[in-house]
Amino acid sequence: MRIYLDHNATTPLRDEVLAAMARSLRDDFGNPSSAHAEGARAKGALEDARERVAALVGARPGEIVFTSGATEANQLAIHGIATATGPRRRLVTSGVEHPSVAEPTEAMGAVGWPLTRIAVDPDGRLDLEALATELEAETALVSVIWAQNETGVVSPIERIAELCRSRGVPLHVDATQAIGKLPVRLDRVPVDLLSASAHKFNGPKGVGFLVVRGERPLAPWLRGGGQERGRRGGTPNVPAIVGLGVAAELAATELDERAACGAALRDRLWRGIEAKTPSVRRNGDPTCVLPNTLNVEFTAAAGEVLVEALDGEGVAVSAGAACASGAVHPSPALLAMGRTPAEARAAIRFSVGHGNDVGQIDHVSTILPDLVARARALAAAEGGSR
Numbered sequence: 001m002r003i004y005l006d007h008n009a010t011t012p013l014r015d016e017v018l019a020a021m022a023r024s025l026r027d028d029f030g031n032p033s034s035a036h037a038e039g040a041r042a043k044g045a046l047e048d049a050r051e052r053v054a055a056l057v058g059a060r061p062g063e064i065v066f067t068s069g070a071t072e073a074n075q076l077a078i079h080g081i082a083t084a085t086g087p088r089r090r091l092v093t094s095g096v097e098h099p100s101v102a103e104p105t106e107a108m109g110a111v112g113w114p115l116t117r118i119a120v121d122p123d124g125r126l127d128l129e130a131l132a133t134e135l136e137a138e139t140a141l142v143s144v145i146w147a148q149n150e151t152g153v154v155s156p157i158e159r160i161a162e163l164c165r166s167r168g169v170p171l172h173v174d175a176t177q178a179i180g181k182l183p184v185r186l187d188r189v190p191v192d193l194l195s196a197s198a199h200k201f202n203g204p205k206g207v208g209f210l211v212v213r214g215e216r217p218l219a220p221w222l223r224g225g226g227q228e229r230g231r232r233g234g235t236p237n238v239p240a241i242v243g244l245g246v247a248a249e250l251a252a253t254e255l256d257e258r259a260a261c262g263a264a265l266r267d268r269l270w271r272g273i274e275a276k277t278p279s280v281r282r283n284g285d286p287t288c289v290l291p292n293t294l295n296v297e298f299t300a301a302a303g304e305v306l307v308e309a310l311d312g313e314g315v316a317v318s319a320g321a322a323c324a325s326g327a328v329h330p331s332p333a334l335l336a337m338g339r340t341p342a343e344a345r346a347a348i349r350f351s352v353g354h355g356n357d358v359g360q361i362d363h364v365s366t367i368l369p370d371l372v373a374r375a376r377a378l379a380a381a382e383g384g385s386r
């Protein structure tokens with residue numbers, strides 16, 4: 001039996017979602033833009049899903065733009081707002097954004113858009129004073145993450161939204177990790193644009209959405225047949241969107257239960273790790289963190305070695321470092337929090353979700369001390385032989 005503790009990377013599909021998608025794949029094959037009964041049926045499925053997603057986030061159905069995921073939604077928000085509003089003006093973002101916000105803003109910075117990245121403190125909290133000083137009439141857009149994917153640290157979105165609103169600056173929030181874990185209600189928080197992805201809350205991969213509040217002008221990123229009211233060209237992936245709709249409804253009805261169960265398991269895991277494994281440190285503000293996320297530094301061990309060792313024991317987790325082309329890069333988010341590359345490399349992210357239970361959590365905290373001791377011995381031997 002595998003123990004899956006990597007729900008921030010992706011989540012298993014819920015049975016209800018799978019059943020709805022299977023039906024839709026078979027029955028909703030028409031093109032929603034077609035003027036016949038088959039088209040109308042597909043269009044009905046699409047609009048039904050739009051209503052469910054809108055209900056989850058407290059928006060109007062017409063404000064939802066379906067996309068291929070949060071990466072596309074983030075690009076659409078950033079380029080769409082920036083380029084719809086004339087000359088190059090300042091973009092303000094944070095030092096702990098997901099690459100799908102960090103890279104497009106970086107690329108725009110490289111071609112002349114003034115770009116500011118707001119710093120975070122050692123606990124991953126945004127410097128709100130610095131943010132306030134960057135909000136000037138010249139700012140085209142502020143884009144901040146609602147909950148950080150690696151550390152789980154939650155941004156003070158209400159305060160940021162009030163600040164942006166008071167200065168007349170549009171605010172985009174990447175809520176990919178927040179949906180299904182925290183209340184995300186745009187009828188209570190004045191956020192202008194919001195991105196999310198279905199596979200992070202037990203829906204399918206390759207589908208997500210951008211909420212665009214009001215009638216804000218937005219330049220399309222994908223131009224084509226005028227779908228999604230001209231904001232995203234291309235025939236929509238109806239069965240995936242149907243799955244997103246069901247996942248959204250489940251997330252709305254189960255939110256409190258998911259948050260309570262997640263927090264209980266996450267806290268139990270941390271207590272177990274702290275009690276049994278020496279020299280560990282929790283990364284990120286523990287008072288303001290996603291209920292399902294625990295990021296731990298196992299000092300003097302290599303995260304990727306631990307991930308492999310845990311995988312060998314049937315446990316799926318993720319390292320704070322991304323592995324690309326064989327090279328290990330320390331997590332930019334942890335570096336932004338002031339960790340050294342070695343400290344960042346020693347971090348592991350545990351993220352709990354549907355299917356986890358107390359027995360699994362206790363098993364993981366029991367097998368960890370031995371695996372950590374071995375990883376530390378290996379790191380020491382490698383350090384010594386250099």
Ligand SMILES: Cc1ncc(COP(=O)(O)O)c(C=O)c1O
Pocket residue numbers: 008009068069070071072098100145147148149174176177197199206208
């Ligand atoms: C915070 C955040 N934003 C955006 C994304 C991108 O989502 P997708 O890969 O579904 O486009 C992720 C996925 O890891 C994420 O965690």
